[in-house]
Amino acid sequence: MEQRVSLITLGVADLPRARAFYEALGWSPADPDADDVVFFQAGCMVVALWDRALLAEDSAMTDSGGWGGMTLAQNVGSPEQVDALLEQARAAGGDVRRSGAKTFWGGYSGLFADPDGHPWEVAHNPFWRLTDDGSVVIGG
Amino acid sequence: MEQRVSLITLGVADLPRARAFYEALGWSPADPDADDVVFFQAGCMVVALWDRALLAEDSAMTDSGGWGGMTLAQNVGSPEQVDALLEQARAAGGDVRRSGAKTFWGGYSGLFADPDGHPWEVAHNPFWRLTDDGSVVIGG
Numbered sequence: 001m002e003q004r005v006s007l008i009t010l011g012v013a014d015l016p017r018a019r020a021f022y023e024a025l026g027w028s029p030a031d032p033d034a035d036d037v038v039f040f041q042a043g044c045m046v047v048a049l050w051d052r053a054l055l056a057e058d059s060a061m062t063d064s065g066g067w068g069g070m071t072l073a074q075n076v077g078s079p080e081q082v083d084a085l086l087e088q089a090r091a092a093g094g095d096v097r098r099s100g101a102k103t104f105w106g107g108y109s110g111l112f113a114d115p116d117g118h119p120w121e122v123a124h125n126p127f128w129r130l131t132d133d134g135s136v137v138i139g140g
Numbered sequence: 141m142e143q144r145v146s147l148i149t150l151g152v153a154d155l156p157r158a159r160a161f162y163e164a165l166g167w168s169p170a171d172p173d174a175d176d177v178v179f180f181q182a183g184c185m186v187v188a189l190w191d192r193a194l195l196a197e198d199s200a201m202t203d204s205g206g207w208g209g210m211t212l213a214q215n216v217g218s219p220e221q222v223d224a225l226l227e228q229a230r231a232a233g234g235d236v237r238r239s240g241a242k243t244f245w246g247g248y249s250g251l252f253a254d255p256d257g258h259p260w261e262v263a264h265n266p267f268w269r270l271t272d273d274g275s276v277v278i279g280g
Contacts, residue, residue, distance in 0.1 A: 001166050001225055002166075002274050003167045003181070004182045004275075006263070007214075007276070008148065008210060008211075009210070009211045009212075010210055011210065025141035026142075027141070027143045040143055041143070042143050042145055043144040043145075044184035044273070044274070045145065045183065045184070045275070045276060058211075058251075059207070059251060059261070060237035060238050061257075062207065064205060064206030064207055064208055066202060066204030067196065067202065067203060067204055067208040068208020069150065069151030069192045069256065070148060070151065070210040071151075072145055073147035075147065088141060097199075097200035111198075111200055113201075117209075121198075121199070123147075128186075134144045136146040136184070138181050139170065
């Protein structure tokens with residue numbers, strides 16, 4: 001198995017609401033007319049929004065209805081950019097559950113949940129390198 | 141917010157077991173000596189394994205204990221490669237919950253759960269392009 005992820009699908013209760021949230025953060029779907037699954041090209045991979053009940057069925061999973069042990073993160077270039085992105089997420093209707101602060105591992109981060117409760121940590125990690133195309137490289 | 145994901149963290153109940161599973165699939169951690177968080181460089185992003193209770197706390201989430209509406213996928217080059225990877229996952233201790241079969245969207249896929257129940261779809265999508273470095277591109 002190659003050491004990579006091709007696609008992350010986020011199950012959502014209300015596709016137009018979820019799409020509007022990510023669009024408010026500046027994301028653009030690959031197909032502007034999509035109304036069943038919304039795909040976003042995200043660097044080397046794809047992020048999708050799809051009906052949560054259909055995703056549960058397709059994934060052969062019983063839906064807990066809550067959080068299931070996966071958290072996403074976006075790394076940015078500075079603590080100030082962490083705070084700015086958390087504010088952007090709040091303005092878009094996200095739920096900032098942890099404000100930006102220094103972390104135990106020597107970085108700076110905060111966390112918001114999207115309208116479906118999916119958590120995104122926003123982090124500045126001085127030990128990892130962000131490349132010009134937005135990739136993150138462990139150890140710099 | 142840039143249209144990308146830097147990190148996916150998978151909450152796990154038993155870190156050595158989870159690490160051994162991904163290593164059996166051919167993955168190599170960035171730091172072979174890591175014993176608290178295991179990071180895998182995965183193309184433009186990073187996949188991490190971390191204690192699920194600590195991840196829940198860090199993510200400001202209440203843990204449902206089950207699946208929470210996120211599913212990962214790895215795209216491969218052919219239906220035969222889907223079947224081969226599902227067999228590899230089964231041999232490594234994964235739970236193949238959906239065998240390889242044609243899908244409603246015109247591709248071919250199956251699905252396994254890792255030892256912590258995190259679902260991975262394995263898919264051949266003839267409408268997306270896989271590049272030499274393993275990236276996936278919507279629409280080819």
